[in-house]
Amino acid sequence: MSEPPRLGALETQVMDVLWDHGPRTIRGIIDQLPKQPAYTTIATVLTNLGRKGLVTARREQHSTWYEARIRREEHVASVMRHALETSRDRAGTILHFIDTIPADDLDLLRDYLRRRDDGDTS
Numbered sequence: 001m002s003e004p005p006r007l008g009a010l011e012t013q014v015m016d017v018l019w020d021h022g023p024r025t026i027r028g029i030i031d032q033l034p035k036q037p038a039y040t041t042i043a044t045v046l047t048n049l050g051r052k053g054l055v056t057a058r059r060e061q062h063s064t065w066y067e068a069r070i071r072r073e074e075h076v077a078s079v080m081r082h083a084l085e086t087s088r089d090r091a092g093t094i095l096h097f098i099d100t101i102p103a104d105d106l107d108l109l110r111d112y113l114r115r116r117d118d119g120d121t122s
Contacts, residue, residue: 004078005052010037014045015054015068015075023058023067 007015017024017032024032026042046066049055056069087093098106 004075004082005054010041010045011049014042014049015072018055018066018068019072023065025063025065029066 013033014029017029021028021032026039026046029042029046030036030039046055046057050057054069054075055066057064057066059065084090084093098109101109
């Protein structure tokens, strides 16, 4: 599996806007960001995210709309898979991770595994 695209700080903020609010124009993205970066800065970030396969653009009348090509959960899962694949001790990495997650997440994992074993992953 190839390495998932790494995101810089501003790329992460732009992706968060698209994941949280759906398709946006450049102006719509800028309006959702905590700081107001230049229009050309966001246009460049979106071009880079497009090259990384994370964003797609579509023309609609006089505007270009940008949207995430994958869900946030898919991206995070690919980062986690890559981390496991590059670990020299996969089992140790998984067990250490499990030892560090909150009890609520452990309950979620237990419940999911129980349902999966019963054939119900809905």
